[in-house]
Amino acid sequence: MTMPTRVYIARLAGLAVFDPNGDQVGRVRDAVARLRGTSRPPQVVGLVAEMPMRRQIFLSINRITSIDAEAVVLGSGTLNLRRFEKRANELLVLADLLDRRVLIESTGRAGVVVDVAMESNRSGEWSLSRVAVREQTGRLSRRGHLHQLEWDLVQGLIGVPETRGTANLLAVLADMRPADLANALQELPDTRRNEVAAALDDARLADVLGELPEHDQVEILAALGRERAADILEEMDPDDAADLLNELPLPEQDVLLDLMQPDEADPVRQLLKYKPGTAGSVMTSEPVILPPDATVAEALARIREPQLSPAVAAQIFVARAPMATPTGRYLGIVHFQRLLREPPAELLGAMVVNDLDPLQPTTPLPEITRRMAMYDLVAMPVVDANNRLVGAVTVDDVLDQSLPRDWRDRTGRAEGDPDG
Template sequence: MEREKVSGMRLILPEIRELLSHKEVPENLDEILEEFNPVDVAEAMPELEPIERVRLLSRLRPDFAGEIFSYLGPDDQLAILEGLEPQRTRALLSEVEPDDRADLFEELPPELKARFLSIMENEAARETRELLQYPSQSAGGLMTPRFLEVKEGDTVSDALDRIRRTGQEIEQAHHIFVTDSDGRLVGHVSLRGLVMAAPQLRVSEIMNENPVAVTVSQDQEEVARQMRKYDLVVMPVVGADRRLKGVVAIDDAMDVLTEEQTEDMYKFGAVAGGFVDSYSGQNPFSIVRHRIPWLVMLVLLGFISGFVIDHYSLLMQQVIALAVFIPLLMGAAGNAGTQASTVMVRGLATGEVRLRNLWRVVEKELLVGLMAGLILGLLAVLRVMVLREGLMIALVVAVSMTAVVALATTIGAALPLICKRFGLDPAVVSSPLLATVMDISTLFIYFEIGRRLLF
């Protein structure tokens, strides 16, 4: 259905273009577009020329234009703002949700930030300045300062009157937080609970006490995890004094989890800088800039593999058959290590695995590696027998397979935990890095076992 909406929006683009080409854009443009979701309109906007996007948003109602504007990328948003007249810019920015507006201003150079703040309405400018005080990756940077608040001493009747007066501009109007006379968070109550309660009751009598909350300085990923853990649609954000500062909505939390998972995937794939906004928006030089640092480091580490092979070159000259099984052992070790590392990185991200579990994890993965290594070792022996390389070569390959797989699973599981212990991002222990380390270890173990068993 959503795909049909987007396709439908694209189908009427020629008509929209025709309307925008007129000197006076018809007033019914709102009516034409309002049958579409703002998300669908935003997705179709790149099909328009920059000047057409500016004309389109300048002719729509400010509230509808603000919704569409919120779903555009930062570059498109900036281009539109610079193309609008100051009065229209003022109206548009006032309709954008405070947290979305702060995200945009975070990307702006100082001179543009000051320019747009100067033309905004006072309340919108105040909200934006307040949110920009917090780090962009924190709960404070993620929250919106607009929320429904009632006092614990209010009667239910007073609380409902307060909600009617202040709830028009609140996005999450069905979640109501209760504060004391100093603005400190003491509880929460549902709109249904207020409506169903007797009018003369105090809010303190029907509220849920000890609400889950986060502080303004907490990392946004932790906020999203807490919301998922407690199944919350809205998370209150408080200061150090427990005063209620704002709320984080579930849609923003889900965006954070998507971004963080994408960032972890880039790091796990050894892409420098972590999160890259859009592959299609990157030119080849930008992509190379993100990838080359890790590739250079991995190549330098790969030189060590060459030194190991050179060190055991005499052994390989005497027993050429050993070289046949190097790819087999290196592949098995790399895959086993990556499996263990992936499980640990995910376990740390979800909170299932903690630092205090290090030795238990090492013991378990060592046992897993030994069992997997024995099974793979038996398969390797069959391969040696098929090639008729002799029992001693089979023994070397089998023992080496067991050893390198056990080592790979142990290192793959332990490294993310060790990184976490020293304050490093576990995702940085990426698959290519682990595979390179295991290549070096595998060559050394294999050749050393071969040297000791064959000579």
């Protein structure tokens, strides 16, 4: 691998970062440039890398020994694990410049930034050198000409931008997992965060909202407008939608629930009735439920559905009809490992396990945690007084409730943060 003299920064996003021993330490998320008081282009001082547990750290440009299409490699030295915080005289190239509306000096026409290149001089100093700008044509059916321009031939790169598009930043973020995308959104200014969130499709935004702190969820939902907010709530898992609505005033909850489709709103309304900190308040009302006469083949097909989380797909809950919660009489569980060992035509009723008492909707969280830990479970059924299945508590539900309330918040210090 070699160190090129010019690198387009959007192409670095998501690349793995390796230390000299070949161990991966994170992935590139952005580049940091320092503004200079003269007409000189900003100096690139380093990259932002995201490590496990979503911690973003600063990598000095002087530590980087090679860059190619596959990876960024660091030289020897101690890695500073302090959480990255942008300074007042710095900009994040991708977050601050992509999709910015600018003016092309040579033509006097408006354009949109789609990428920015950094370039090194003979002394090894890196600066933002060229800007890829797509000219705006005003025609929806035609893409404007793409210009590769020197930094000083583009007007409007520095300063507070007007409301701008999101297509190029979304392209950079497209392959991120929902949790990582939520993390990236928290690094953006509030206005920019809301613009990017609004540009996501409903299903993608629903997944991302579930990974954001409550105050960010509320602010994004408010910025969307009520009709779009109701659409997003319909896409969310009922328990996540109920958690989000619990952060809103009761009148606003009622408005949004009334805007939702009745079959989507009803399970959310039911969850909102349960007391916080109980099984009813943290359970999902849509576990995998099948009748006892369903076959192993049918069960395996059901848990293969890609929208199911691993914790939900780890077991089948067996009950009498109806299959929607609250079901008929609850019969027991069949774990997916058992499904893998049985003939495809075998009936679930012949392999049901019911040797553990189900939870009640009023069971408190500490008791749920104790029982799941004791029996090494990833999910437990929740039944009502008539032994009807009303939902299931999964291990991710328990973790989410057991961690500090602000554990997803990147703007402050969660309890137990070693940097706090």
